[in-house]
Amino acid sequence: MGALRRVADVSSCVTVGVAGIRPRLNEVGMGTLFIDGRWRDSSSGQTRTIRCPADGAEVAVVAEASHVDVRAAVQAARHAFDVGPWPTTPTPQRAALLRRLADRLEGDCDEVARLESLDTGKRFVESQTDVEDIVAVFRHFADIAAADAGRVVDTGNPAVSSRIVHEPVGVCALITPWNYPLLQTSWKVAPALAAGNTFVLKPSELTPSTAIWLTGALAEVGLPAGVANLVLGCGAEAGAPLVEDPDVDLVSFTGGLRTGKTIMAAAAATVKRVALELGGKNPNIIFADADLSAAIDNALTAVFLDSGQVCSAGARLLVERSIHDEVVDTLVSRATQIRLGGPFDPEAETGPLVSAAHRDKVEAYVADALADGADLRCGGRRPDDASLDAGYFYLPTILDQCTTGMRCVGEESFGPVLTVETFAGNSAQTTEDAAVALANDTIYGLAGAVWSENAGRTERVAGRLRHGTVWINDYHPYVPGAEWGGFKQSGNGRELGLLGLEEYRETKHIWHNTQPAPAGWFLDRSR
Numbered sequence: 001m002g003a004l005r006r007v008a009d010v011s012s013c014v015t016v017g018v019a020g021i022r023p024r025l026n027e028v029g030m031g032t033l034f035i036d037g038r039w040r041d042s043s044s045g046q047t048r049t050i051r052c053p054a055d056g057a058e059v060a061v062v063a064e065a066s067h068v069d070v071r072a073a074v075q076a077a078r079h080a081f082d083v084g085p086w087p088t089t090p091t092p093q094r095a096a097l098l099r100r101l102a103d104r105l106e107g108d109c110d111e112v113a114r115l116e117s118l119d120t121g122k123r124f125v126e127s128q129t130d131v132e133d134i135v136a137v138f139r140h141f142a143d144i145a146a147a148d149a150g151r152v153v154d155t156g157n158p159a160v161s162s163r164i165v166h167e168p169v170g171v172c173a174l175i176t177p178w179n180y181p182l183l184q185t186s187w188k189v190a191p192a193l194a195a196g197n198t199f200v201l202k203p204s205e206l207t208p209s210t211a212i213w214l215t216g217a218l219a220e221v222g223l224p225a226g227v228a229n230l231v232l233g234c235g236a237e238a239g240a241p242l243v244e245d246p247d248v249d250l251v252s253f254t255g256g257l258r259t260g261k262t263i264m265a266a267a268a269a270t271v272k273r274v275a276l277e278l279g280g281k282n283p284n285i286i287f288a289d290a291d292l293s294a295a296i297d298n299a300l301t302a303v304f305l306d307s308g309q310v311c312s313a314g315a316r317l318l319v320e321r322s323i324h325d326e327v328v329d330t331l332v333s334r335a336t337q338i339r340l341g342g343p344f345d346p347e348a349e350t351g352p353l354v355s356a357a358h359r360d361k362v363e364a365y366v367a368d369a370l371a372d373g374a375d376l377r378c379g380g381r382r383p384d385d386a387s388l389d390a391g392y393f394y395l396p397t398i399l400d401q402c403t404t405g406m407r408c409v410g411e412e413s414f415g416p417v418l419t420v421e422t423f424a425g426n427s428a429q430t431t432e433d434a435a436v437a438l439a440n441d442t443i444y445g446l447a448g449a450v451w452s453e454n455a456g457r458t459e460r461v462a463g464r465l466r467h468g469t470v471w472i473n474d475y476h477p478y479v480p481g482a483e484w485g486g487f488k489q490s491g492n493g494r495e496l497g498l499l500g501l502e503e504y505r506e507t508k509h510i511w512h513n514t515q516p517a518p519a520g521w522f523l524d525r526s527r
Contacts, residue, residue: 032062032208032232033069034215036076037225043068048205048232053121053352054342054391062208065231065238070200071245073229077171077198078247080226087168087196091149094194095142100221102138105131108217112210116182117343119207121352121391122306124343130183133480137186137496140480144501145194159515166505168196169273170249173242175263176211177255178204178354179309179414185211187484187495188252193227195504200229200248202239206354208232235259246270250504253277254311256412257489275493275503277311279412280446280486283439284314284475285461287431288323290451294473296330299418302449302475304338304396307350308416312447314475315417316409318438320431321424328400328420332377335396335418340383342391352391353415359392362415366397369408369419374399379416404441412444432457436464445487449475468494 031041046064051057065073081087086094105112113127120127153162174188181203192199203211215230231238243251243266250273253263260278267274284302286295302314319327341348353359359382366380379397394416402409402419409419423438425431439448449471450461462470468486469478478484483497493503518524 032060032212032230033065033073034212034219034228034230035069035073036080036229037219040069042066043072046233050119050206050209052118052343052391053354056390059118060209062212062232064205065202065233067237067241070231070238070241073200073231074171074173074242074245074247076226077200077229080224081168081170081198084198084224084226086198086224086227089196091194091196092146094196095146097222098138098142098145098190098194101217102135102142104217104221105135105138108213109135112182112213115209115213116207119181119209120178120354121343123345123348123351126306127343130180134183134186137183137480138190140496141190141194141501144498145191148501153509155511159513161510161512161514163510163512165508165510166195167508169504169506170197171247172197172199172504173245173248173251174199174201175239175242175251175253175255176201176203178207179306179311181207182210182214184254185214187254187500189214189228191495191501191504192252193223194501197250197504198227198229200231200242202231202233202242205232205234205238240266243267243272244269248272250275252493252503255279260491273503275495276491277446277485277493277495278444278489278491279311279414280444280467280490281316281410281412281442282312282314282444282446282467283316283318283442283448283465285318285435285439285448285450286320286323286327287435287450287452287454287457288320289453289457291453291473292323292327292330295451296327296334298449298451298475299327299331300334300338303418304335304350304416305476307353307394309354309414310476312469312476313414314447314449315413315419316439316442317418317420318435319420319422320435321422324420324422328377328398331418332398335398336378338396340385340388340393340395350396350416352388352393354392356392358414359394362394362413362417365408365411365413365415366399366417369399369402369406369417372406372408373401374406374408374419375401377420404438410442428457432461436461440464440466443489446490447471447486449473 031039033040042063044066050059109131116127117124150165155162172192176184218228252275254277257278260276339349377398379395397417400420423434425434445467447469448467458472466487483494485494
Protein backbone atom coordinates (compact mmCIF):
# COMPACT_ATOMS: atom_id res chain seq x y z
CA MET A 1 0.00 0.00 0.00
CA GLY A 2 1.33 3.05 -0.79
CA ALA A 3 2.74 6.27 0.58
CA LEU A 4 0.80 9.11 2.11
CA ARG A 5 1.26 12.86 2.02
CA ARG A 6 1.36 14.83 5.23
CA VAL A 7 -2.13 15.26 6.60
CA ALA A 8 -3.79 18.47 7.64
CA ASP A 9 -4.21 19.42 11.28
CA VAL A 10 -6.93 17.42 13.01
CA SER A 11 -8.55 20.60 14.24
CA SER A 12 -9.99 21.10 10.74
CA CYS A 13 -12.05 17.90 11.07
CA VAL A 14 -15.81 18.20 11.24
CA THR A 15 -17.30 16.42 14.26
CA VAL A 16 -19.81 13.95 12.86
CA GLY A 17 -21.08 10.73 14.43
CA VAL A 18 -20.74 7.48 12.52
CA ALA A 19 -24.44 6.74 12.76
CA GLY A 20 -25.32 10.00 11.04
CA ILE A 21 -23.58 9.47 7.71
CA ARG A 22 -24.44 6.05 6.32
CA PRO A 23 -23.40 5.69 2.66
CA ARG A 24 -26.31 5.51 0.28
CA LEU A 25 -25.13 2.35 -1.45
CA ASN A 26 -28.26 0.28 -1.04
CA GLU A 27 -31.01 2.90 -1.07
CA VAL A 28 -31.85 2.71 -4.77
CA GLY A 29 -32.60 -0.98 -4.94
CA MET A 30 -29.64 -1.88 -7.08
CA GLY A 31 -26.95 -4.52 -6.69
CA THR A 32 -23.35 -3.65 -5.91
CA LEU A 33 -21.62 -5.61 -8.67
CA PHE A 34 -21.15 -3.64 -11.88
CA ILE A 35 -20.87 -5.74 -15.03
CA ASP A 36 -21.22 -4.57 -18.64
CA GLY A 37 -22.69 -1.23 -17.65
CA ARG A 38 -25.33 -2.56 -15.23
CA TRP A 39 -25.56 -2.94 -11.47
CA ARG A 40 -26.27 -6.51 -10.42
CA ASP A 41 -26.73 -8.70 -7.39
CA SER A 42 -24.57 -11.76 -6.99
CA SER A 43 -25.67 -14.82 -8.95
CA SER A 44 -25.24 -16.83 -5.75
CA GLY A 45 -27.23 -14.41 -3.60
CA GLN A 46 -24.30 -14.07 -1.19
CA THR A 47 -23.81 -10.77 0.63
CA ARG A 48 -21.36 -9.27 3.13
CA THR A 49 -22.04 -6.72 5.84
CA ILE A 50 -19.41 -3.98 5.99
CA ARG A 51 -18.75 -2.60 9.48
CA CYS A 52 -16.75 0.38 10.68
CA PRO A 53 -13.61 -0.79 12.51
CA ALA A 54 -13.93 2.07 15.01
CA ASP A 55 -17.16 0.87 16.62
CA GLY A 56 -18.56 -2.09 14.68
CA ALA A 57 -21.46 -0.05 13.29
CA GLU A 58 -22.98 -1.35 10.06
CA VAL A 59 -21.89 0.62 7.02
CA ALA A 60 -23.48 -1.27 4.13
CA VAL A 61 -24.53 -4.67 2.83
CA VAL A 62 -22.89 -5.56 -0.47
CA ALA A 63 -23.03 -8.43 -2.92
CA GLU A 64 -20.32 -11.11 -2.93
CA ALA A 65 -19.37 -12.19 -6.44
CA SER A 66 -19.33 -15.84 -7.44
CA HIS A 67 -17.06 -17.46 -10.05
CA VAL A 68 -19.95 -16.97 -12.49
CA ASP A 69 -20.04 -13.23 -11.82
CA VAL A 70 -16.28 -12.89 -12.22
CA ARG A 71 -16.39 -14.69 -15.53
CA ALA A 72 -19.22 -12.44 -16.72
CA ALA A 73 -17.22 -9.36 -15.76
CA VAL A 74 -14.15 -10.57 -17.64
CA GLN A 75 -16.23 -11.39 -20.71
CA ALA A 76 -17.75 -7.91 -20.62
CA ALA A 77 -14.31 -6.33 -20.40
CA ARG A 78 -13.00 -8.61 -23.17
CA HIS A 79 -15.86 -7.67 -25.49
CA ALA A 80 -15.51 -3.98 -24.70
CA PHE A 81 -11.82 -4.15 -25.53
CA ASP A 82 -12.09 -6.25 -28.67
CA VAL A 83 -15.04 -4.50 -30.34
CA GLY A 84 -15.82 -1.46 -28.21
CA PRO A 85 -14.84 2.15 -28.85
CA TRP A 86 -12.63 2.81 -25.80
CA PRO A 87 -9.28 1.36 -26.98
CA THR A 88 -9.48 3.37 -30.20
CA THR A 89 -10.86 6.53 -28.63
CA PRO A 90 -8.38 9.35 -29.27
CA THR A 91 -6.12 9.94 -26.30
CA PRO A 92 -7.28 13.55 -25.78
CA GLN A 93 -10.84 12.28 -25.34
CA ARG A 94 -9.77 9.65 -22.84
CA ALA A 95 -7.81 12.32 -20.95
CA ALA A 96 -10.85 14.58 -20.93
CA LEU A 97 -12.94 11.85 -19.28
CA LEU A 98 -10.31 11.43 -16.56
CA ARG A 99 -10.40 15.17 -15.93
CA ARG A 100 -14.20 15.10 -15.65
CA LEU A 101 -13.86 12.34 -13.09
CA ALA A 102 -11.25 14.38 -11.18
CA ASP A 103 -13.66 17.32 -11.12
CA ARG A 104 -16.41 15.07 -9.82
CA LEU A 105 -14.15 13.74 -7.06
CA GLU A 106 -13.17 17.25 -6.10
CA GLY A 107 -16.79 18.29 -5.82
CA ASP A 108 -17.76 15.22 -3.78
CA CYS A 109 -14.62 15.15 -1.64
CA ASP A 110 -16.36 15.04 1.74
CA GLU A 111 -18.86 12.37 0.69
CA VAL A 112 -16.10 10.13 -0.66
CA ALA A 113 -13.90 10.78 2.38
CA ARG A 114 -16.71 9.78 4.72
CA LEU A 115 -17.24 6.53 2.83
CA GLU A 116 -13.51 5.82 3.09
CA SER A 117 -13.40 6.59 6.81
CA LEU A 118 -16.41 4.44 7.57
CA ASP A 119 -14.87 1.44 5.82
CA THR A 120 -11.34 1.83 7.17
CA GLY A 121 -11.84 3.61 10.50
CA LYS A 122 -9.15 6.16 9.59
CA ARG A 123 -9.53 9.79 10.55
CA PHE A 124 -11.85 11.80 8.33
CA VAL A 125 -9.19 14.48 7.83
CA GLU A 126 -6.79 11.82 6.50
CA SER A 127 -9.43 10.54 4.11
CA GLN A 128 -10.03 14.09 2.88
CA THR A 129 -6.32 14.38 2.11
CA ASP A 130 -6.44 11.01 0.34
CA VAL A 131 -9.20 12.28 -1.94
CA GLU A 132 -7.14 15.36 -2.80
CA ASP A 133 -4.30 13.02 -3.77
CA ILE A 134 -6.65 10.88 -5.85
CA VAL A 135 -7.79 13.94 -7.79
CA ALA A 136 -4.14 14.74 -8.52
CA VAL A 137 -3.49 11.17 -9.69
CA PHE A 138 -6.30 11.24 -12.27
CA ARG A 139 -5.15 14.62 -13.57
CA HIS A 140 -1.53 13.45 -13.73
CA PHE A 141 -2.35 10.49 -15.96
CA ALA A 142 -4.65 12.59 -18.11
CA ASP A 143 -1.76 14.97 -18.70
CA ILE A 144 0.97 12.45 -19.49
CA ALA A 145 -1.22 10.25 -21.68
CA ALA A 146 -2.10 13.18 -23.89
CA ALA A 147 1.53 14.25 -24.16
CA ASP A 148 3.09 10.99 -25.41
CA ALA A 149 2.40 10.21 -29.07
CA GLY A 150 5.23 7.72 -29.61
CA ARG A 151 8.35 8.36 -31.66
CA VAL A 152 9.83 8.01 -35.12
CA VAL A 153 12.96 5.95 -35.68
CA ASP A 154 15.46 7.05 -38.34
CA THR A 155 16.10 4.03 -40.61
CA GLY A 156 18.45 5.80 -42.97
CA ASN A 157 16.02 5.02 -45.83
CA PRO A 158 13.80 7.91 -46.94
CA ALA A 159 11.29 5.44 -48.39
CA VAL A 160 10.66 3.83 -44.99
CA SER A 161 8.63 5.18 -42.11
CA SER A 162 9.55 3.48 -38.82
CA ARG A 163 7.28 4.37 -35.92
CA ILE A 164 7.07 3.29 -32.28
CA VAL A 165 3.49 3.49 -31.04
CA HIS A 166 1.81 2.63 -27.76
CA GLU A 167 -1.32 0.52 -27.51
CA PRO A 168 -3.36 -0.72 -24.55
CA VAL A 169 -2.47 -4.09 -23.04
CA GLY A 170 -6.06 -5.32 -23.04
CA VAL A 171 -8.19 -6.58 -20.16
CA CYS A 172 -6.72 -5.68 -16.77
CA ALA A 173 -7.48 -7.30 -13.42
CA LEU A 174 -7.01 -4.64 -10.74
CA ILE A 175 -6.84 -6.01 -7.18
CA THR A 176 -6.54 -3.41 -4.43
CA PRO A 177 -5.95 -3.42 -0.64
CA TRP A 178 -7.94 -2.21 2.35
CA ASN A 179 -5.57 0.35 3.86
CA TYR A 180 -5.87 3.08 1.19
CA PRO A 181 -8.78 1.70 -0.83
CA LEU A 182 -9.53 4.49 -3.29
CA LEU A 183 -6.01 5.91 -3.46
CA GLN A 184 -4.54 2.54 -4.44
CA THR A 185 -7.43 2.03 -6.86
CA SER A 186 -6.69 5.36 -8.54
CA TRP A 187 -3.05 4.35 -9.06
CA LYS A 188 -4.35 1.49 -11.23
CA VAL A 189 -7.61 2.72 -12.75
CA ALA A 190 -6.24 6.07 -13.94
CA PRO A 191 -3.34 4.69 -16.05
CA ALA A 192 -5.40 1.71 -17.23
CA LEU A 193 -8.06 4.03 -18.64
CA ALA A 194 -5.58 6.61 -19.91
CA ALA A 195 -3.89 3.89 -21.97
CA GLY A 196 -7.20 2.64 -23.41
CA ASN A 197 -7.63 -0.61 -21.48
CA THR A 198 -10.74 -2.20 -20.06
CA PHE A 199 -10.70 -3.66 -16.56
CA VAL A 200 -12.27 -5.66 -13.79
CA LEU A 201 -11.72 -4.09 -10.38
CA LYS A 202 -11.73 -6.21 -7.22
CA PRO A 203 -11.28 -4.13 -4.08
CA SER A 204 -10.67 -5.63 -0.66
CA GLU A 205 -13.78 -7.33 0.66
CA LEU A 206 -13.40 -5.23 3.83
CA THR A 207 -13.48 -1.78 2.20
CA PRO A 208 -15.55 -1.70 -1.01
CA SER A 209 -17.60 1.48 -0.57
CA THR A 210 -15.42 3.95 -2.45
CA ALA A 211 -14.84 1.46 -5.28
CA ILE A 212 -18.62 1.30 -5.69
CA TRP A 213 -18.77 5.09 -5.70
CA LEU A 214 -15.96 5.36 -8.27
CA THR A 215 -17.52 2.80 -10.61
CA GLY A 216 -20.81 4.69 -10.61
CA ALA A 217 -19.03 7.99 -11.17
CA LEU A 218 -17.13 6.61 -14.17
CA ALA A 219 -20.39 5.59 -15.81
CA GLU A 220 -21.89 9.00 -15.08
CA VAL A 221 -19.00 10.90 -16.69
CA GLY A 222 -19.41 8.89 -19.89
CA LEU A 223 -17.27 5.77 -19.79
CA PRO A 224 -18.73 3.21 -22.24
CA ALA A 225 -20.38 0.06 -20.91
CA GLY A 226 -18.05 -2.86 -20.29
CA VAL A 227 -14.91 -0.77 -19.89
CA ALA A 228 -15.10 -0.65 -16.08
CA ASN A 229 -16.43 -3.68 -14.22
CA LEU A 230 -16.60 -4.22 -10.47
CA VAL A 231 -16.68 -7.49 -8.56
CA LEU A 232 -16.70 -7.72 -4.78
CA GLY A 233 -15.63 -10.58 -2.59
CA CYS A 234 -12.75 -12.42 -0.97
CA GLY A 235 -9.65 -13.64 -2.75
CA ALA A 236 -10.64 -17.27 -3.09
CA GLU A 237 -14.05 -16.56 -4.64
CA ALA A 238 -13.40 -13.39 -6.65
CA GLY A 239 -9.64 -12.83 -6.86
CA ALA A 240 -8.38 -16.28 -7.86
CA PRO A 241 -10.69 -16.80 -10.86
CA LEU A 242 -9.92 -13.28 -12.01
CA VAL A 243 -6.17 -13.94 -12.01
CA GLU A 244 -6.53 -17.33 -13.68
CA ASP A 245 -8.92 -16.25 -16.43
CA PRO A 246 -7.25 -16.63 -19.86
CA ASP A 247 -9.06 -13.55 -21.16
CA VAL A 248 -7.22 -11.32 -18.68
CA ASP A 249 -4.03 -9.81 -20.10
CA LEU A 250 -2.59 -8.04 -17.06
CA VAL A 251 -2.90 -8.38 -13.29
CA SER A 252 -2.02 -5.45 -11.05
CA PHE A 253 -2.04 -6.34 -7.36
CA THR A 254 -1.22 -4.43 -4.20
CA GLY A 255 -1.15 -6.45 -1.00
CA GLY A 256 0.74 -9.09 0.94
CA LEU A 257 3.82 -11.01 -0.15
CA ARG A 258 2.25 -14.46 0.15
CA THR A 259 -0.72 -13.52 -2.04
CA GLY A 260 1.60 -11.82 -4.52
CA LYS A 261 3.61 -15.01 -4.96
CA THR A 262 0.40 -16.97 -5.50
CA ILE A 263 -0.70 -14.49 -8.16
CA MET A 264 2.63 -14.70 -9.97
CA ALA A 265 2.38 -18.48 -10.08
CA ALA A 266 -1.23 -18.45 -11.28
CA ALA A 267 -0.54 -15.83 -13.96
CA ALA A 268 2.35 -17.87 -15.36
CA ALA A 269 -0.03 -20.40 -16.93
CA THR A 270 -1.19 -17.81 -19.46
CA VAL A 271 1.96 -15.62 -19.37
CA LYS A 272 0.04 -12.59 -18.19
CA ARG A 273 1.79 -9.37 -17.48
CA VAL A 274 1.97 -8.93 -13.69
CA ALA A 275 2.61 -5.78 -11.63
CA LEU A 276 3.01 -6.27 -7.89
CA GLU A 277 3.39 -3.94 -4.91
CA LEU A 278 3.90 -6.24 -1.92
CA GLY A 279 4.78 -3.99 0.97
CA GLY A 280 7.98 -3.58 2.89
CA LYS A 281 9.84 -3.52 6.16
CA ASN A 282 11.16 -0.03 5.80
CA PRO A 283 14.27 1.31 7.57
CA ASN A 284 14.32 4.82 9.00
CA ILE A 285 17.98 5.70 9.71
CA ILE A 286 18.91 8.42 12.21
CA PHE A 287 22.55 9.47 12.43
CA ALA A 288 23.90 11.30 15.47
CA ASP A 289 24.34 14.52 13.48
CA ALA A 290 20.65 14.69 12.46
CA ASP A 291 18.19 17.37 13.50
CA LEU A 292 16.83 15.17 16.28
CA SER A 293 13.69 17.20 16.90
CA ALA A 294 12.60 16.77 13.29
CA ALA A 295 13.83 13.18 13.07
CA ILE A 296 11.98 12.07 16.19
CA ASP A 297 8.74 13.79 15.21
CA ASN A 298 8.86 12.25 11.76
CA ALA A 299 9.72 8.83 13.20
CA LEU A 300 6.38 8.92 15.03
CA THR A 301 4.55 9.85 11.83
CA ALA A 302 6.47 7.25 9.86
CA VAL A 303 5.18 4.33 11.92
CA PHE A 304 2.04 5.41 13.76
CA LEU A 305 0.14 7.24 11.01
CA ASP A 306 -3.03 5.26 10.23
CA SER A 307 -1.99 2.90 13.05
CA GLY A 308 0.94 1.68 10.98
CA GLN A 309 -1.29 0.27 8.23
CA VAL A 310 0.89 1.75 5.48
CA CYS A 311 3.08 -0.29 3.12
CA SER A 312 5.86 2.27 3.39
CA ALA A 313 5.62 2.72 7.17
CA GLY A 314 8.97 3.37 8.83
CA ALA A 315 8.55 0.41 11.16
CA ARG A 316 12.31 -0.22 11.54
CA LEU A 317 14.11 2.56 13.40
CA LEU A 318 17.89 2.34 12.93
CA VAL A 319 19.54 4.77 15.31
CA GLU A 320 23.23 5.50 15.86
CA ARG A 321 24.24 4.01 19.19
CA SER A 322 25.49 7.24 20.76
CA ILE A 323 22.03 8.84 20.56
CA HIS A 324 19.95 5.70 21.19
CA ASP A 325 18.80 6.57 24.71
CA GLU A 326 17.87 10.17 23.90
CA VAL A 327 15.94 9.21 20.76
CA VAL A 328 14.11 6.19 22.16
CA ASP A 329 13.24 7.78 25.50
CA THR A 330 11.69 10.75 23.69
CA LEU A 331 9.81 8.50 21.28
CA VAL A 332 8.40 6.47 24.16
CA SER A 333 7.29 9.59 26.01
CA ARG A 334 5.49 10.93 22.96
CA ALA A 335 4.04 7.60 21.78
CA THR A 336 2.30 7.07 25.11
CA GLN A 337 0.49 10.38 24.62
CA ILE A 338 -0.92 9.65 21.15
CA ARG A 339 -4.71 9.90 21.23
CA LEU A 340 -6.72 7.07 19.70
CA GLY A 341 -10.26 7.50 18.43
CA GLY A 342 -12.79 7.03 15.67
CA PRO A 343 -12.76 8.74 12.28
CA PHE A 344 -14.94 11.65 13.33
CA ASP A 345 -13.40 12.29 16.76
CA PRO A 346 -11.66 15.69 16.47
CA GLU A 347 -9.28 14.78 19.30
CA ALA A 348 -8.05 11.54 17.72
CA GLU A 349 -4.57 11.41 16.19
CA THR A 350 -4.80 7.85 14.88
CA GLY A 351 -7.50 5.21 14.57
CA PRO A 352 -8.21 1.49 14.85
CA LEU A 353 -6.86 -1.50 13.01
CA VAL A 354 -9.05 -2.67 10.17
CA SER A 355 -10.48 -5.83 11.75
CA ALA A 356 -10.45 -8.06 14.79
CA ALA A 357 -8.49 -10.67 12.84
CA HIS A 358 -5.83 -8.15 11.93
CA ARG A 359 -5.52 -6.99 15.54
CA ASP A 360 -5.06 -10.62 16.56
CA LYS A 361 -2.16 -10.87 14.09
CA VAL A 362 -0.51 -7.75 15.49
CA GLU A 363 -0.88 -9.07 19.04
CA ALA A 364 0.73 -12.38 18.04
CA TYR A 365 3.54 -10.50 16.32
CA VAL A 366 4.33 -8.51 19.48
CA ALA A 367 4.15 -11.65 21.63
CA ASP A 368 6.69 -13.35 19.35
CA ALA A 369 8.96 -10.30 19.58
CA LEU A 370 8.96 -10.44 23.36
CA ALA A 371 9.66 -14.18 23.28
CA ASP A 372 12.64 -13.46 20.99
CA GLY A 373 14.08 -11.01 23.52
CA ALA A 374 12.78 -7.61 22.42
CA ASP A 375 12.31 -5.03 25.16
CA LEU A 376 8.77 -3.64 25.32
CA ARG A 377 9.12 0.08 26.01
CA CYS A 378 5.46 1.06 25.58
CA GLY A 379 2.14 -0.22 24.25
CA GLY A 380 1.89 -3.89 23.46
CA ARG A 381 -1.77 -4.14 24.39
CA ARG A 382 -5.28 -2.85 23.78
CA PRO A 383 -6.20 0.51 25.30
CA ASP A 384 -7.92 0.70 28.69
CA ASP A 385 -10.40 3.35 27.51
CA ALA A 386 -13.85 1.75 27.67
CA SER A 387 -15.12 4.08 24.95
CA LEU A 388 -12.84 2.27 22.48
CA ASP A 389 -13.88 -1.28 23.42
CA ALA A 390 -16.21 -1.69 20.43
CA GLY A 391 -13.40 -0.93 17.95
CA TYR A 392 -10.21 -2.72 16.97
CA PHE A 393 -7.74 -0.42 18.70
CA TYR A 394 -4.15 -1.21 19.66
CA LEU A 395 -1.76 1.08 21.49
CA PRO A 396 1.30 2.54 19.75
CA THR A 397 4.06 0.07 20.57
CA ILE A 398 7.84 0.41 20.70
CA LEU A 399 10.10 -2.66 20.84
CA ASP A 400 13.73 -1.91 21.74
CA GLN A 401 16.88 -4.05 21.58
CA CYS A 402 15.83 -5.69 18.33
CA THR A 403 18.07 -7.46 15.83
CA THR A 404 17.64 -8.58 12.24
CA GLY A 405 17.31 -12.21 13.30
CA MET A 406 14.01 -11.51 15.00
CA ARG A 407 10.71 -12.11 13.21
CA CYS A 408 9.49 -8.68 14.36
CA VAL A 409 12.30 -7.09 12.32
CA GLY A 410 12.06 -9.33 9.28
CA GLU A 411 8.29 -9.40 8.77
CA GLU A 412 5.63 -6.73 8.43
CA SER A 413 3.34 -6.20 11.40
CA PHE A 414 1.23 -3.75 9.41
CA GLY A 415 0.29 -2.23 12.72
CA PRO A 416 1.44 0.47 15.17
CA VAL A 417 4.67 -1.31 16.09
CA LEU A 418 8.15 0.24 15.95
CA THR A 419 11.26 -1.93 16.26
CA VAL A 420 14.53 -0.27 17.29
CA GLU A 421 18.00 -1.38 16.17
CA THR A 422 21.32 0.37 16.70
CA PHE A 423 24.43 0.77 14.57
CA ALA A 424 27.92 2.15 15.13
CA GLY A 425 31.37 2.18 13.55
CA ASN A 426 34.96 3.14 14.32
CA SER A 427 34.93 5.98 11.80
CA ALA A 428 32.51 8.06 9.76
CA GLN A 429 32.87 5.63 6.85
CA THR A 430 32.38 2.48 8.89
CA THR A 431 29.40 4.05 10.63
CA GLU A 432 27.78 4.65 7.24
CA ASP A 433 28.68 1.13 6.18
CA ALA A 434 27.05 -0.30 9.31
CA ALA A 435 23.86 1.69 8.76
CA VAL A 436 23.59 0.68 5.10
CA ALA A 437 24.27 -2.98 5.81
CA LEU A 438 21.57 -3.03 8.48
CA ALA A 439 19.04 -1.17 6.33
CA ASN A 440 19.56 -3.52 3.38
CA ASP A 441 19.37 -6.65 5.54
CA THR A 442 15.78 -7.40 4.53
CA ILE A 443 13.96 -9.34 1.83
CA TYR A 444 11.98 -6.17 1.10
CA GLY A 445 12.96 -2.97 -0.66
CA LEU A 446 10.02 -0.58 -0.84
CA ALA A 447 11.07 2.57 0.99
CA GLY A 448 13.42 4.02 3.58
CA ALA A 449 14.78 7.26 4.97
CA VAL A 450 18.06 8.74 6.18
CA TRP A 451 18.45 11.61 8.66
CA SER A 452 21.66 13.64 8.89
CA GLU A 453 22.76 17.26 8.59
CA ASN A 454 25.68 16.08 6.44
CA ALA A 455 24.42 16.39 2.86
CA GLY A 456 27.23 14.29 1.44
CA ARG A 457 26.46 11.48 3.89
CA THR A 458 22.74 11.47 3.13
CA GLU A 459 23.36 11.31 -0.62
CA ARG A 460 25.90 8.51 -0.25
CA VAL A 461 23.61 6.46 1.97
CA ALA A 462 20.54 7.10 -0.20
CA GLY A 463 22.48 5.92 -3.24
CA ARG A 464 23.42 2.66 -1.53
CA LEU A 465 20.00 1.75 -0.13
CA ARG A 466 18.22 -0.98 -2.10
CA HIS A 467 14.78 0.57 -1.78
CA GLY A 468 12.45 2.04 -4.39
CA THR A 469 11.85 5.33 -2.56
CA VAL A 470 14.36 6.99 -0.23
CA TRP A 471 13.54 10.12 1.73
CA ILE A 472 16.28 12.39 3.01
CA ASN A 473 15.36 14.28 6.18
CA ASP A 474 11.69 13.53 5.62
CA TYR A 475 9.23 10.63 5.67
CA HIS A 476 6.10 9.68 3.71
CA PRO A 477 5.46 12.47 1.14
CA TYR A 478 5.02 11.55 -2.50
CA VAL A 479 3.83 13.21 -5.72
CA PRO A 480 2.00 11.54 -8.64
CA GLY A 481 4.81 12.52 -11.01
CA ALA A 482 7.36 10.30 -9.25
CA GLU A 483 7.43 6.53 -9.73
CA TRP A 484 6.48 4.29 -6.81
CA GLY A 485 7.48 0.66 -6.31
CA GLY A 486 9.96 -1.64 -4.68
CA PHE A 487 13.14 -3.65 -5.07
CA LYS A 488 13.53 -7.33 -4.16
CA GLN A 489 10.41 -8.98 -2.72
CA SER A 490 8.54 -5.69 -2.43
CA GLY A 491 7.33 -6.41 -5.93
CA ASN A 492 7.94 -5.55 -9.55
CA GLY A 493 6.85 -2.80 -11.88
CA ARG A 494 6.11 0.79 -10.98
CA GLU A 495 3.05 2.89 -10.31
CA LEU A 496 2.69 6.66 -10.81
CA GLY A 497 5.23 8.76 -12.68
CA LEU A 498 5.80 8.02 -16.35
CA LEU A 499 6.40 4.31 -15.88
CA GLY A 500 3.04 3.93 -14.16
CA LEU A 501 1.42 4.49 -17.55
CA GLU A 502 3.87 2.19 -19.35
CA GLU A 503 2.71 -0.74 -17.19
CA TYR A 504 -0.62 -0.57 -19.03
CA ARG A 505 0.70 -0.15 -22.58
CA GLU A 506 2.16 -2.42 -25.21
CA THR A 507 4.87 -1.03 -27.45
CA LYS A 508 4.52 -1.72 -31.16
CA HIS A 509 6.95 -1.05 -34.01
CA ILE A 510 5.31 -0.19 -37.35
CA TRP A 511 7.57 -0.35 -40.42
CA HIS A 512 6.06 1.24 -43.52
CA ASN A 513 7.86 0.93 -46.85
CA THR A 514 6.38 3.55 -49.15
CA GLN A 515 8.22 2.23 -52.21
CA PRO A 516 7.76 -1.56 -52.11
CA ALA A 517 9.87 -3.64 -54.47
CA PRO A 518 10.92 -7.27 -54.77
CA ALA A 519 13.51 -8.23 -52.17
CA GLY A 520 15.49 -10.31 -54.67
CA TRP A 521 16.73 -12.72 -52.07
CA PHE A 522 15.57 -15.80 -53.96
CA LEU A 523 15.67 -16.24 -57.72
CA ASP A 524 12.28 -16.13 -59.45
CA ARG A 525 12.19 -19.42 -61.39
CA SER A 526 8.49 -19.27 -62.21
CA ARG A 527 9.04 -17.43 -65.48
